Amino acid sequence: MTEFAFQAIPQLGRLLRDRKTTAVELAEYFLDRLERLGPNYNAVVTVLREPALAEARERDAELRRGKERGPLHGIPYGAKDLLAAADAPTSWGAQPYRDQLLQDDATVVRRLRDAGAVLCAKLAMVELAGGMGYNQAFASFTGPGRTPWDPTRWSGGSSSGSGAAVGAGLVPFAIGSETWGSIQFPAAFCGVTGLRPTYGRVSRHGAMALSWTMDKLGPLARTAEDCGLVLAAVAGPDRADPSALPEHFEYPLRERRRRYRLGVLRGSSDKTQPEVRRNFEDSLAVLRQFCDVQDDLELPAYPYEAMASIVIDAECASAFEPLFQSGRITELTAPEDRVGGYSGQVLLAKDYLRALRLRRRAVAALDELLGTVDAIAAPTLPTVAWPIDAPFDKVYPDYPGGASIGGPANLAGVPGLFLPNGAGEAGLPTSLQLTGRALREHTLLAIGARYQSVTEHHRRRPPGL
Amino acid sequence: MNRRAFAESVALAALAPLLGAGGPGLRLGPLLGTDPATDALLAVSDEPSALARALAEAIRVQYGARLQAGDLDTITKQIQASLERAEQVRTLDLANGDEPDFVFSAAPVRPTT
Numbered sequence: 037m038t039e040f041a042f043q044a045i046p047q048l049g050r051l052l053r054d055r056k057t058t059a060v061e062l063a064e065y066f067l068d069r070l071e072r073l074g075p076n077y078n079a080v081v082t083v084l085r086e087p088a089l090a091e092a093r094e095r096d097a098e099l100r101r102g103k104e105r106g107p108l109h110g111i112p113y114g115a116k117d118l119l120a121a122a123d124a125p126t127s128w129g130a131q132p133y134r135d136q137l138l139q140d141d142a143t144v145v146r147r148l149r150d151a152g153a154v155l156c157a158k159l160a161m162v163e164l165a166g167g168m169g170y171n172q173a174f175a176s177f178t179g180p181g182r183t184p185w186d187p188t189r190w191s192g193g194s195s196s197g198s199g200a201a202v203g204a205g206l207v208p209f210a211i212g213s214e215t216w217g218s219i220q221f222p223a224a225f226c227g228v229t230g231l232r233p234t235y236g237r238v239s240r241h242g243a244m245a246l247s248w249t250m251d252k253l254g255p256l257a258r259t260a261e262d263c264g265l266v267l268a269a270v271a272g273p274d275r276a277d278p279s280a281l282p283e284h285f286e287y288p289l290r291e292r293r294r295r296y297r298l299g300v301l302r303g304s305s306d307k308t309q310p311e312v313r314r315n316f317e318d319s320l321a322v323l324r325q326f327c328d329v330q331d332d333l334e335l336p337a338y339p340y341e342a343m344a345s346i347v348i349d350a351e352c353a354s355a356f357e358p359l360f361q362s363g364r365i366t367e368l369t370a371p372e373d374r375v376g377g378y379s380g381q382v383l384l385a386k387d388y389l390r391a392l393r394l395r396r397r398a399v400a401a402l403d404e405l406l407g408t409v410d411a412i413a414a415p416t417l418p419t420v421a422w423p424i425d426a427p428f429d430k431v432y433p434d435y436p437g438g439a440s441i442g443g444p445a446n447l448a449g450v451p452g453l454f455l456p457n458g459a460g461e462a463g464l465p466t467s468l469q470l471t472g473r474a475l476r477e478h479t480l481l482a483i484g485a486r487y488q489s490v491t492e493h494h495r496r497r498p499p500g501l
Numbered sequence: 502m503n504r505r506a507f508a509e510s511v512a513l514a515a516l517a518p519l520l521g522a523g524g525p526g527l528r529l530g531p532l533l534g535t536d537p538a539t540d541a542l543l544a545v546s547d548e549p550s551a552l553a554r555a556l557a558e559a560i561r562v563q564y565g566a567r568l569q570a571g572d573l574d575t576i577t578k579q580i581q582a583s584l585e586r587a588e589q590v591r592t593l594d595l596a597n598g599d600e601p602d603f604v605f606s607a608a609p610v611r612p613t614t
Contacts, residue, residue: 169579249603279604338593341585349583361565375572377565379579382556387587392601394590399602 040065041205042497045111045262048208052099053108059099059110061125063092063154065110068149069206070157076187077200078116078179082158087123091154095343098152107265108418109152114207116198117158119167119253121145128244129161129176129194132364142242143277144211144253144270151269155272159197159210163368165218165246166194167352169376173424175277177369180424183225184498189421192221195256199226202256209266213243215250216344216446220469223256223454225421227465229494231263234448234474236281238267239274247351248279249392250344252448260453260484264288267477272425281475289478296483299409302333306438308418315458315466316415319487323413326355326486333412336401340444343391343398345491347447350388353380377395398446406450406473411480412441415483416467445471453480456493465496553581 038182040062041050051057056499067085074080095110120126120138145155162170173180173190182198183189184204191200195212199222202210214217214232223230231254238253245251255266264287271285279460300320305313322330360381361366368373406412418437422428445452450473470488472480488494549557558578561568569577 339586339589342589345586346583346590360564363564366567375568375575376579378560378576379556379583381563382559382580382581384587387583387590389601390587390595391590392603393595393599394593396591396599397600 038064040113041069041501042100042258042495043200043208044258045107045208045265048111049107049109053104055471059092059154060089062110063088063112063156066156066207066396069204070114072203073204074201074206076155077182077191077199077204078176078198079160079181079191079200079204079206080157081117081129081160081351082124082176082199084121084123084156086392088154088156095152095154106269107148107150108269111152111209112154112156112207113148114157114159114198114201114210115145116154116161116195116210116212118161118213119145119211120242121155121158123155124158126158127177128164128167129178130163131177131367131369132175132359137173138242140242143239143274145242147270149475150218153269154477155281156207156429157201159201161196162194162375163370164263164356165213165215165244167215167246167348167356167377168365168368168373169429170370171372172370173422175370175373182221182424183464184501185227185421186462188424189464190225190424192223192225195222198222198256199228199230202226202228202258202374203498205497208253209262211253211266211270212256213251214446215247215252215348217442219254219256220416220452220454222441224416224465224467227258227456227467227496227498228256229456229488230254230454231260231267231477231481232270232452233267233477234281234451236279237271237283237285237451237475237477239272239277239280239430241274241276245351245355247348248355250348250449252449254342254440259478260455261288263453264478264485266330283475285477287478287481289482291482292480296327296410296479297330297408298327298483299333299412300329301333301412301414301439301441302331303412303438304414306441307434307436308415308438309420309432309435309460311458311460312415312418312420312466316468319468320413322487322491323483325490326477327410327483329364330409333405334410335439335441335444336405338394338401338444340398340447343395344443344447346383346387346391347395347442348385349380353377353383356454395447398444402444402448403473406471410476411472411483413468414441414469414471416454418462420462421464441471450474450475451477451480455484455487457491457495458493463499465493480497513573549577550584553577553584556580
C-alpha cells in the first residue's frame with residue numbers, strides 16, 4: 037500500500053486528482069492508523085469509521101463527475117473533541133460530558149465538510165481545555181497524552197490528541213484550540229506545524245467555550261502551507277459568532293517575494309535548554325537568508341500574565357458554573373481540577389473589568405511594536421517535551437525560559453505560527469515560533485513556508501513511524 | 502510594576518498557560534528556583550488576607566458540602582493568588598474613558614443554517 041502517513045495536503049491532493057488513490061482508500065488508511073496506533077498516544081476519543089467512509093464515497097463520486105471542492109477535497113482530518121459534530125459525542129475531554137450529544141456541527145466542522153475534508157476522528161484533549169488549572173499530564177478521561185517521539189513524554193496540552201495524531205501520521209491535519217498555549221505546546225512537543233490564528237479569524241460557534249474573549253481555533257499540520265490551506269477553508273464571518281471577523285482569508289496569497297523584517301525579544305532564549313538555544317540560533321541563521329533581523333526588541337510594560345489569568349478565570353468560572361452547582365466538578369480526572377476553579381467563582385467583577393479595560397491599551401501597545409516588524413521570532417518553548425509522570429511545576433526547573441511573547445500574544449489575540457526547528461535533548465523536537473500583527477497570518481505563513489523550503493526539520497519522523 | 506518585575510513576569514509567562522485558572526503563581530513557585538526577586542513577585546502570601554478569607558467563606562457557604570478536608574485551604578490560597586494578580590493589574594492607571602474590550606451588539610445573533 038502507498039505510504040500516505042506523512043505526506044502533506046498538496047501531495048495527497050495530487051494523488052487523488054491523478055487517480056492514484058481514492059478518498060475511500062485515504063480514509064481507510066488513516067482510520068486504520070487511528071484505530072491501531074491512536075491508543076499508544078491516548079490521542080483519540082472516537083473514531084468515526086462509518087460516517088467518514090460515507091463522506092469519502094461521496095467525495096469520490098464527485099471527483100468522478102468532475103467536481104472538486106478545493107485542495108482539501110477527500111483529505112482526512114481529526115477534530116479536537118471540543119468541536120461539536122453531529123455524528124459523535126462531544127466530550128470536552130471531561131468525564132461529566134463523556135456522552136454529551138450535540139445536535140449541530142460546529143461551524144469549523146461544517147466548513148471543512150463543505151471544503152471536501154473528511155472527518156475521521158474526534159481527538160483527545162485535556163479536560164475542559166485545561167481551564168481548571170491542571171498540573172499534570174493525566175488530566176483527561178482518555179489518559180495522559182503521549183508524544184509519538186517518546187510515549188513516556190507528554191504530547192502537550194490542551195490539544196493533546198491533535199498534536200499527537202498529526203505527529204504520528206494518524207491524520208494529515210487536525211483542528212485544535214488555543215486560549216493560552218494549547219496549540220503552541222502540542223505543536224512543539226509533537227514536532228508538527230501549528231497555527232494560532234487571530235482571535236475572531238475562525239468562528240467559535242460549536243466549540244466549547246473556556247474563555248469567550250481568548251479562545252481561538254486553528255490547525256496543526258505537517259507544514260506552514262498545509263496550515264494556510266486549512267485556515268482558508270475555515271476562516272471568515274459567521275452570523276452565529278459575533279466575534280468572528282468579517283475578513284476572508286485566501287491561501288496561497290500572491291505576495292511579492294521580498295525580504296522580511298524579523299524581530300527578536302531581548303532575552304527570549306535565556307534560561308532555555310542548550311539545544312533549544314542552539315536550534316533557535318541556527319533558525320535565525322537560516323532566516324537571515326531572507327530576513328533582516330533586529331534582536332533587541334522589548335515588550336511594552338504591561339502585566340500580561342496577570343491580565344490573561346484574570347480574564348480566563350472569570351470567563352471560565354461563568355462558562356462552567358453549572359459544573360460547580362451540580363457538584364459534578366468532582367468527576368474530573370486530575371485531583372487539582374476538582375478544586376482549581378473555585379477561586380474564579382468569587383473573582384470580583386471590578387477586577388475582571390479592569391483587566392478588560394487595560395487589555396485594550398495593552399493590545400494597542402503590542403500592535404505598535406508588532407508594526408515595526410513582519411514577525412517576532414522566539415523559541416516556542418524553553419525545553420523539549422516533559423516527562424509524563426512529573427507534576428508540571430517540578431519539570432525542568434533550571435529552564436523556565438526567557439522573555440516570552442506567548443502570554444501577550446494570546447491576551448492580544450494576535451496570530452502565531454509554530455515550526456519544528458530541530459532535535460533537542462534525547463532527540464525530541466524543538467520548535468520556533470513566529471508572532472505577527474492581527475490578521476497577518478499570510479506573512480507568518482510566507483516566512484514559515486520559506487523557512488521550511490530550505491530546512492528538513494518538519495520532515496523528521498518519530499522513531500519507528 | 503517596576504521594570505525588573507515586569508521582565509520577570511514576562512519570562513514566567515512561557516510556562517503559565519498550562520496552569521490556567523486557579524493560581525499560576527501558586528503552582529509556579531517551586532519552578533522558579535532561587536531567584537529571590539522572582540519568588541517575591543509570584544509567591545503567594547503565607548497568610549491569606551482578610552478579603553481572601555471572606556471570599557473563601559463565600560465558597561464554603563455555596564459549595565462547602567461538596568468540599569473535602571483541606572480543599573478550602575487550597576482554595577483560599579488560590580483566591581489570595583488571584584487577588585495578588587488583580588493588584589498587579591491595578592498598578593497601571595486607567596482613565597474614565599477606558600472601556601472594557603468585549604463584543605456587544607444590539608442586533609440579535611442568529612445561527613447560520
